Amino acid sequence: MFEITPTEWTAIALSLRVATVATLVATPIGIALAWLLARREFWGKSALDAAIHLPLVLPPVVTGYLLLLTFGRRGLIGGWLADHLGIVFAFRWTGAALACGVMSFPLLVRPIRLSIEAVDRRLEQAAETLGAEPWRVFATITLPLALPGVLAGMVLGFAKAIGEFGATITFVSNIPGETQTISSAIYSLIQTPDGDTAALRLVSVSVVMAMAALVGSEWFARRATKRLHGH
Amino acid sequence: MVRAARHQAAARALIMLRVEVSKQLGELAIEAAFESAGLVTGLFGASGAGKTSLINMIAGLSRPDRGIIAIDGEVLDDTKGRVHVPAHRRRIGYVFQDMRLFPHLDVRQNLDYGRRMNRLTEDPAQRARVTELLDIGHLLDRRPGRLSGGERQRVALGRALLARPRLLLLDEPLGSLDEDRKAEILPYLRRLRDEAMIPMVYVSHDADEMRQLATQVVVLRRGRVNAFGGAEVLPAAL
Numbered sequence: 001m002f003e004i005t006p007t008e009w010t011a012i013a014l015s016l017r018v019a020t021v022a023t024l025v026a027t028p029i030g031i032a033l034a035w036l037l038a039r040r041e042f043w044g045k046s047a048l049d050a051a052i053h054l055p056l057v058l059p060p061v062v063t064g065y066l067l068l069l070t071f072g073r074r075g076l077i078g079g080w081l082a083d084h085l086g087i088v089f090a091f092r093w094t095g096a097a098l099a100c101g102v103m104s105f106p107l108l109v110r111p112i113r114l115s116i117e118a119v120d121r122r123l124e125q126a127a128e129t130l131g132a133e134p135w136r137v138f139a140t141i142t143l144p145l146a147l148p149g150v151l152a153g154m155v156l157g158f159a160k161a162i163g164e165f166g167a168t169i170t171f172v173s174n175i176p177g178e179t180q181t182i183s184s185a186i187y188s189l190i191q192t193p194d195g196d197t198a199a200l201r202l203v204s205v206s207v208v209m210a211m212a213a214l215v216g217s218e219w220f221a222r223r224a225t226k227r228l229h230g231h
Numbered sequence: 232m233v234r235a236a237r238h239q240a241a242a243r244a245l246i247m248l249r250v251e252v253s254k255q256l257g258e259l260a261i262e263a264a265f266e267s268a269g270l271v272t273g274l275f276g277a278s279g280a281g282k283t284s285l286i287n288m289i290a291g292l293s294r295p296d297r298g299i300i301a302i303d304g305e306v307l308d309d310t311k312g313r314v315h316v317p318a319h320r321r322r323i324g325y326v327f328q329d330m331r332l333f334p335h336l337d338v339r340q341n342l343d344y345g346r347r348m349n350r351l352t353e354d355p356a357q358r359a360r361v362t363e364l365l366d367i368g369h370l371l372d373r374r375p376g377r378l379s380g381g382e383r384q385r386v387a388l389g390r391a392l393l394a395r396p397r398l399l400l401l402d403e404p405l406g407s408l409d410e411d412r413k414a415e416i417l418p419y420l421r422r423l424r425d426e427a428m429i430p431m432v433y434v435s436h437d438a439d440e441m442r443q444l445a446t447q448v449v450v451l452r453r454g455r456v457n458a459f460g461g462a463e464v465l466p467a468a469l
Binding site (some may be wrong): 132 | 266290291292317318319320322323324325327329331333334335344345348378390391394
């Protein structure tokens with residue numbers, strides 16, 4: 001009952017890889033956009049904000065289908081990437097990472113944005129008067145002070161990425177060893193006769209991972225806050 | 232040679248500060264013009280007279296609606312000529328009333344920040360001089376959260392000085408301190424004036440402080456220059 005089979009391990013490992021890659025790639029982009037939204041006024045700002053949040057409110061199957069249209073083999077971007085850079089998303093684990101990254105993006109950006117907004121702008125001004133160019137103000141003041149929020153966003157994004165199902169299965173299908181993550185493995189098992197025990201094992205694994213992520217993020221945030229304020 | 236020349240220039244410590252600006256800030260219309268060549272230019276006025284708004288413009292943190300700001304003939308702001316030198320390139324130090332030490336850096340890193348950002352070479356002698364002048368050598372490993380108000384103000388002064396500014400702006404540096412702490416900081420400010428020889432613009436609403444520090448006084452009232460001259464333009468002590 002508690003023996004995890006090689007196929008299940010593959011799904012677990014793949015989920016971890018997909019979620020890790022999705023989070024690591026999405027984080028710098030998320031920080032840049034969070035900073036833009038928190039600190040700059042520009043034309044189309046609310047449209048950008050809405051676009052970032054779109055995956056949160058669209059049915060995941062719609063997001064997955066839109067990804068298929070744009071990043072599929074014959075998609076506008078996917079075709080170009082495949083022809084010029086040899087990067088293929090469709091039906092590959094990289095596509096799963098892309099789907100997870102897009103789906104978790106709003107959850108990643110939000111805490112980062114809030115923590116950047118909470119950084120005292122007067123400290124940034126002080127840094128300017130001490131000779132720091134804008135990017136160095138960001139690197140030495142804003143980002144370090146927003147770090148707890150960045151970590152919280154990363155953990156939240158990771159947790160969402162690891163559980164993503166709808167967009168992933170629509171975009172890259174459910175291929176064992178390539179795109180079959182824990183969620184899609186559970187889905188397949190539930191539909192198989194006698195798959196219940198195996199499904200239950202994977203369910204327990206995902207509960208444990210989610211708990212670990214939450215506890216870990218809490219711990220990180222507390223440590224980072226402590227470090228920042230030097231108590 | 233260069234060093235000697237710089238020392239000489241510092242000994243004169245006279246810079247020509249030219250301010251001729253107007254800016255509308257809600258109800259307050261700032262229309263201020265003065266030229267000062269004093270070692271310590273005092274900006275005196277009641278709260279709401281526009282003192283902080285004025286030095287924010289000198290620092291480059293905000294832009295005048297119209298006008299010119301120049302130091303030693305170098306134009307920093309000229310709305311007609313569309314010149315605005317950003318704050319980080321002005322080499323103007325600023326000691327804020329609320330100090331604004333970086334909470335995630337210890338005192339040593341706070342003090343070193345300006346040197347790093349301006350890519351200046353390390354100057355241990357100067358650092359030693361400033362830490363000694365301000366008596367903050369024993370605080371170097373602490374975080375700002377663990378300093379008293381007076382200590383914070385001294386570290387903020389040191390941080391601004393060590394960026395080697397050509398002009399230092401001090402916005403009510405004693406404003407947030409109680410009487411005892413004021414008495415603690417004032418001698419450091421006098422030493423700063425007499426030993427470090429850095430030209431300063433000193434903002435305060437306290438005529439007594441002005442008398443002790445300023446060599447020239449600009450009196451501001453509702454955004455306008457009301458009087459300019461020596462200490463005699465200050466209201467008489469009671």
